[in-house]
Amino acid sequence: MTEIRTPRLILRRWHDDDLAPMAEINADPQVMHWIGDGSVLDLDQTAEAIERWEEEWDEEGFGLFAVELLASGELAGCVGLSVPEFLPEVLPDVEISWRLGQSFWGQGYASEAAQAALDFALTDRGLDRVISINRMGNEASENVTRKLGMVPERETVHPVYGFPLSVHVIDLTEFQA
Template structure:
């Protein structure tokens, strides 16, 4: 079982016990405004998300981790790697992404979890490049991408809703952990 420990977090695979906590995170419009279609997700949709993430682990050897606080055992959210389907500019490339419950914002957890995920990408999975996409107005994610050393590589339009997107990438052969 793949697990990563950081000073404050445990990144791990998903369990049945995570469904309710993640569905509560997914039900928050503020959390979901920059994820996918920008709308909250139901318990059933969250179950499908977890199922898809676990399938990607089985098929690709990487995927989306559950992010758990070491001190309390609380589920803080999700971070991980996925093969991007859209936009076309990054389709087929490995992308990093995250979402955390609102109560966990502004504490450095997203940066800590994403940094550990990039280390996993290069050290454990031998990936040489990772990309990211975020909405142009998502200042918090842009800040985290900067902390990770990811470079702006262009813009695109979300094929689902037309939102302006920013594209980022990092050459992991030069990644400094």
């Protein structure tokens, strides 16, 4: 089982008791505003998402981690890697992404978890480069990408929803520098 510890967090595979707290995060319109078409997800949709994330772990050797606070054991959200099939123009790149509950915003958890996931991608999984795809205007996610050392690579448009996206990238040589 893959588990990463940071000073304040545990990044780990999903447990059955993660469903309810992740569904609560996914049901928050402010959390979901920048994700997909901005729709919230219910309990069943969250269960399907976690199942997809776990399948990606089995198929690709990476996926989205559950992010747990080390001090309290609370589920803060998710962070990790996925194949961004919704945006074929960037394939075969692997995307890093994050989603935390509102009560965990503004405390550096997203950057801490994303840095650990990026290190996992580039050193443990041997990826040569990782991208981040953000909806334009999502300043919080743009800040995390900058903290990770990622640089803008291109702007594009979401093929289904039509809103503008920015693609940031970091490669192994930039990461090691």
